[in-house]
Amino acid sequence: MFDTLTESFTSAIKKIRFHDDEKSLIKATAELKKALLKADVNYKVVKELIFDVELRTKAKGIGKDQFLDALRETLYAILEVGGKKGFVFAPNPPTVILMTGLQGSGKTTTTGKLAYYLKQKKKKVLVVAADLQRLAAVEQLRQITANIEVELFEDEATKNPVDVVKAALKYADTKLFDVVLIDTAGRLAIDEELMKELHEVKKVANPDEIFYVADSLTGQDSVKTAISFKEQIGIDGVILSKYDGDSKGGVALGLSSQVQVPLRFIGSGEKMEDLEVFIPERIVNRLMGLGDIEGLAEKTANIIDAKQAKEMTKKIRKGEFNFNDFLGQMESMKKMGSMKSIMGMIPGMSGMSNALKDFDLENSYELKQIKAMVSSMTLKEREDPELLNNSRKERIAKGCGLSQVEVNRILKQFKNAGKMAKKFSGVKGMKDLQNMVNQMGGPGGLNSLRR
Numbered sequence: 001m002f003d004t005l006t007e008s009f010t011s012a013i014k015k016i017r018f019h020d021d022e023k024s025l026i027k028a029t030a031e032l033k034k035a036l037l038k039a040d041v042n043y044k045v046v047k048e049l050i051f052d053v054e055l056r057t058k059a060k061g062i063g064k065d066q067f068l069d070a071l072r073e074t075l076y077a078i079l080e081v082g083g084k085k086g087f088v089f090a091p092n093p094p095t096v097i098l099m100t101g102l103q104g105s106g107k108t109t110t111t112g113k114l115a116y117y118l119k120q121k122k123k124k125v126l127v128v129a130a131d132l133q134r135l136a137a138v139e140q141l142r143q144i145t146a147n148i149e150v151e152l153f154e155d156e157a158t159k160n161p162v163d164v165v166k167a168a169l170k171y172a173d174t175k176l177f178d179v180v181l182i183d184t185a186g187r188l189a190i191d192e193e194l195m196k197e198l199h200e201v202k203k204v205a206n207p208d209e210i211f212y213v214a215d216s217l218t219g220q221d222s223v224k225t226a227i228s229f230k231e232q233i234g235i236d237g238v239i240l241s242k243y244d245g246d247s248k249g250g251v252a253l254g255l256s257s258q259v260q261v262p263l264r265f266i267g268s269g270e271k272m273e274d275l276e277v278f279i280p281e282r283i284v285n286r287l288m289g290l291g292d293i294e295g296l297a298e299k300t301a302n303i304i305d306a307k308q309a310k311e312m313t314k315k316i317r318k319g320e321f322n323f324n325d326f327l328g329q330m331e332s333m334k335k336m337g338s339m340k341s342i343m344g345m346i347p348g349m350s351g352m353s354n355a356l357k358d359f360d361l362e363n364s365y366e367l368k369q370i371k372a373m374v375s376s377m378t379l380k381e382r383e384d385p386e387l388l389n390n391s392r393k394e395r396i397a398k399g400c401g402l403s404q405v406e407v408n409r410i411l412k413q414f415k416n417a418g419k420m421a422k423k424f425s426g427v428k429g430m431k432d433l434q435n436m437v438n439q440m441g442g443p444g445g446l447n448s449l450r451r
């Protein structure tokens with residue numbers, strides 16, 4: 001996610017050879033403008049952004065740092081339109097959310113993703129099937145909610161979404177749900193009938209917030225429709241779906257300021273875990289190649305439970321990270337989805353995510369080797385890699401069918417991984433990581449990992 005956008009930004013920033021004169025500022029902003037337009041950011045937004053960056057840079061005094069500061073401030077101002085961020089719970093549960101959007105925009109899928117996201121946060125979620133336009137719609141929601149084990153409220157006896165919503169809210173009150181997500185019907189385009197239905201549903205649902213699901217593949221059209229929805233029924237947040245497609249990402253940059261409603265989440269895949277909170281500060285960091293540490297921690301925390309993560313960090317700090325932990329980490333990473341999306345969140349690593357495009361952790365030859373090797377180790381050896389003397393290594397090599405050279409190589413890698421992990425877990429972690437990336441010579445340096 002944000003790969004194209006981040007690349008355009010970082011390449012523009014890299015190209016800037018900044019001396020203290022106005023000419024170089026013009027060159028820098030021209031470079032930036034090119035990159036933004038290439039990423040499909042709305043022309044007007046680009047114009048305003050460039051104007052603002054110039055103004056702010058000049059106010060600070062021209063120079064590279066001033067330029068970067070100005071860029072950061074401007075980006076933040078564009079993304080931060082006021083309003084809420086991520087998911088916001090109402091003071092009194094349940095928090096009721098109305099999901100709206102055109103047909104095919106990804107409403108139903110996104111409703112499932114949000115439910116899953118909230119379930120990870122230990123919230124009791126009720127999904128309401130209020131799209132009664134298409135027969136298949138309820139069935140689709142049935143499958144999605146069964147899959148993520150979230151309760152669905154449906155009523156096949158009626159064709160009127162108002163009845164379903166009314167009954168659902170009553171049910172949610174008695175069963176003490178934290179959140180109610182109402183999936184509504186969409187149309188291929190905005191028409192009177194759709195708006196009439198939404199108005200009626202809105203009236204009975206009295207939602208805390210109305211989310212509009214915008215299909216990023218429709219580019220600037222998705223922005224236009226969001227504006228219409230805002231004018232006609234009022235929306236409090238936008239969720240941009242299908243961000244994994246061939247979208248160049250520019251829509252995400254301009255959307256909040258164009259619609260004047262905050263972008264809250266981004267969906268980037270068909271799977272339930274493919275949903276990310278959109279927090280301007282984090283996104284600015286990521287765009288400028290500084291990484292998104294909080295996002296990474298959150299993504300990890302969803303999979304590894306908090307206690308386990310804490311223990312792991314403690315172990316790493318003390319240098320007690322052993323083979324069992326190592327395997328556990330590998331398994332967790334597998335669950336986290338592609339390495340690529342994770343790499344993009346690590347400071348300075350965004351450029352490297354491309355090098356890892358085809359790195360398939362699950363079927364990785366190396367991971368298989370490591371697993372084989374660990375399975376030939378005694379429990380004691382797994383917990384304390386220091387025990388591994390030559391005769392033990394020989395025994396392990398025989399046991400797992402690897403050569404002793406291979407065993408040595410893996411052990412060395414493990415040792416390095418432990419050292420690295422220890423380093424990055426400290427306060428200086430970010431800086432060290434950046435240095436390491438520089439030492440490795442950028443993206444190409446990781447090729448050894450690919451095999």
Ligand SMILES: Nc1nc2c(ncn2[C@@H]2O[C@H](COP(=O)(O)OP(=O)(O)O)[C@@H](O)[C@H]2O)c(=O)[nH]1
Binds near residue numbers: 107108241267270274
């Ligand atoms: N690749 C991708 N596909 C998505 C995403 N969100 C939804 N889809 C797909 O888009 C299609 C329409 O989604 P659906 O939720 O049924 O849209 P609705 O008509 O608005 O409810 C389905 O095939 C989804 O799998 C996404 O973030 N990425």
Ligand SMILES: [Mg+2]
Binds near residue numbers: 107108131184
């Ligand atoms: Mg639907």
